[in-house]
Amino acid sequence: MNTPPSSRVASFGQTEINWDKLDKRRFYVNGAGLFTGVTVALYPVSVVKTRLQVASKDIAEKSAFSVVKGILKNDGVPGLYRGFGTVITGAVPARIIFLTALETTKISAFKLVAPLELSEPTQAAIANGIAGMTASLFSQAVFVPIDVVSQKLMVQGYSGHTKYTGGIDVATKIIKSYGVRGLYRGFGLSVMTYSPSSAAWWASYGSSQRVIWRLLGYGNDSKATAAPSQSKIVLVQALGGIIAGATASSITTPLDTIKTRLQVMGHQENRPSAKKVVKDLIAQDGWKGFYRGLGPRFFSMSAWGTSMILTYEYLKRLCAIED
Template sequence: MAVETDAGPSPELAVLTDTQINWERLNKTRFHVIGAILFTVQQALIHPMSVIKTRIQVDGLGLSQMSGTYVFRHILKTDGISGFFRGFGTSAVGSMPGRVLALTSLEVSKDMMLKHTEGLDMPEASRIGIANGVAGMVSNLVSCIYFVPLDVICQRLMVQGLPGTTQCKGPSDVLQKVMKTEGFRGLYRGFGLTALTQSPASALWWGAYGAAQHMIWRGLGYKDDDGDKRPSHMEMVTVQAGAGMIAGACSSVITTPIDTVKTRLQVMDGYCVGRPSVMKTAKGLIKEDGWWGFYRGFGPRFLNMSLYGTTMIVTYELIKRLSVKNN
């Protein structure tokens, strides 16, 4: 999970931020408790889109050729409202320890990098950018180690009953069947692909976010040297949300093909001859639908990442503001 750090204001937004909330200023217990609660709520809001996206990407017969709206109606008709929350309980409960690891590694590694680079002859923006970049990579790596097995289990629950998938009764049954057929390695299907693509994907997300936020502030009339003009709290939240939505939308265009291959690799059994691999999965997808097959589920993913970008940045900024130590 990539999240923005508050190491300090960039030159573009120097006049727009009055405080910087770093690791030392946070009440750690409050930070993790509030974070677990708010991110679970955020996850509940976007989970239905993940279910729709995953079903389109995996189904090799009917749903893969249908629109997100059709799949939405199909799930509602066959499974009811509960169908949109398949795997949510496992994901929500299982994600809590992972979020603690990800948020802690993000903030601690960022804080360490800022201290190690303090006093170096480089622009402050470059120093903050390097610290945030390293923190994002460390956090992503920690997240992959924990979240890929959880992702494998949750996505298998999402696609119960679709062609090429194994029927399971619940998360413990999924775990037992994967371990029985493939061993521990089966829980890490798609790990390499996920780990290798998370860093550039995060860079793309935050690059788009920063550029979008700067353009929005400029459009609202805020200038770098206008030290007397300060935005209201509502303006800050609105701009952050808008920039997060734009960043998520831009990122989805680039990352959907990788996500499609990863999802199919993680949940489809008997799809490839021999042990599943990235190349075998990609070739099978091309054979089925051609190159457009890599964009299965693009609509739901586009909406999902736009909503994720918006809710994630607003939620994270709120968590940090609520977690500042009382002086």
């Protein structure tokens, strides 16, 4: 018989901290600072990935290394942080929305799947997947406009793209040309990309953790009485993050490539549709064109996912309410 979420926590040596055990004020304040630091560290990977995805066929830069080399040659280190100010401005509210929706939905989802009497990894995959998809859907309203503006800043002056003076300049020109809806260019594809990606990431993370713990002898039917050490908990969480990043990036890179190309197109009247973007990618590189930037995206999702989950789990321990 499957154990309820509350006793499941105990069987894994207090490796999970539920939403009702957190000091929400500390959680949001400390979380804003911690996740800003993670974004600073990993932002350059997003710039490289975006440039690879929008490069025209005649551009010589075909590898992540050559893109980095070109950016440093032309703009120095600041070039790796183009659009960062815009991203960090929107990242805090988007992250708050995401984490709140994630944790509250996860509790309801576990209760929903409990009567099905599935294996614990399967329950975790379903509950975490539902929570991840729901959280992504809620946060897209804030994230998509930030994504549109920041990606235009990332590729400005590159492969024929327009140059801007900053995020406000980008937003102003988009609204002038297309109205507010222009800031939601690719919204449908963003939902189709990030929601399944978030679902796959959290489902993989939740289930892989439990599989790993069982392999280490900490399953519900285990006779082990000693709780795992803090270092072992962190190691399992990190490994779960890597597995989750690999799974999510492999599934969603094609949609991400199409979405990015749609969002960074210029302001011409005959902007191509998603169908035209697909045809152009196939004509230029064949089906492998959909996986442009897979290396940086895989690294980004694995590195971001691992860093994010370790930061997130640390944040929860930091903000846990003492019994």
